[in-house]
Amino acid sequence: MILASSTLMVATSASAAAPVQEGQLKVVSSQKVTSSECVAKVQARGGSGREVAACTSTVTLAVGAETHPSSKDVASARSALSPREFEALSAAAVAGTVRAAPFQQGKNNGTDQEEQYGRVYYDGSRVWIATYGRYTGSHICKVDWAVGYDVTNTGCGDYGSSSQRSIYQKWKFSLGVKGSPVSWEETSTIFVNASGRFWQ
Template structure:
């Protein structure tokens, strides 16, 4: 009779070999990379149950500033004799809120199901469950009582890549640029786009302002840039 311990050891070894072959054959390179990210990036992306940095809470900051494009346009108008307008309109309050990081879940990548093979889709679900993909939201508001607008969005990151409007690892973020208030002004969203590299994204919001009493002769563009990167940082 064969030794039961030896039989068990052989069975375990054979099972391990089978799993290695199955993983190599069924997972695409990109999906396998995502699945293994938890072991190759910073501790913030480590798999559940391992040492990882504490998850930061959401943050909100409020500052005041001067819209330089507005200031130039208003000063030019005043110098040519325009009345009823003041540089006071160029001072604004900016409030920025950035959420705590949230791990993408298998449910978050449900939309990608129809565009992936069964094995790749299952791999992405596993990667999301392992915490290899995270997301944050942000919101920036511009407010000077008569005019208000905001730029907001969600981006995803995995330690080596950041993405917003494109789909990667089955997840897609977004950017939104919205006029909230305009009293005595015509405000239009001129640009709401993004550029950059795979590790850092530049989210641009441009608003065009026209002063109604001037018949549109006093106008300017205010351009904001919000940057996000592969480690989840947000700055502007």
């Protein structure tokens, strides 16, 4: 049985940004990750080595060039910020310290591919996801494709302090069909700090 699944989840109220185009991003990290929960579930049902191999994914993080929002872009953020936050943001924009960068994290294991992408802002002391006029800050999680698995998004968001954010995508995988007794969850996280450093 071949099953194709597609899910799109937007984590913020910001308007959805289009996926970042190839060539605009530079890969900053790529790693192999094996889900121990997946391995245990597949082995418990007598799965083959090929099925267990599908429990290992390549997770790739790419980041685009930073940009500086204009004062007009900053002014458009007034309604989303407290007066104190807006004053601090305006001062940082005038000083040229506010920067923005697009990011994209893809997860692929040969049977399915998921990704999260968006844009973050930072000023040296704070980091956040927001919208400034033509600079659309957002966080989107989606399934690109899946064969033989049902993939459902169960989480797409960010958390942390004002100086470091953790941006995550969380997925539930079911072998064959939704509701299958062989299912597990996986989470991929991007970390970004107030100086614009990204890692996973």
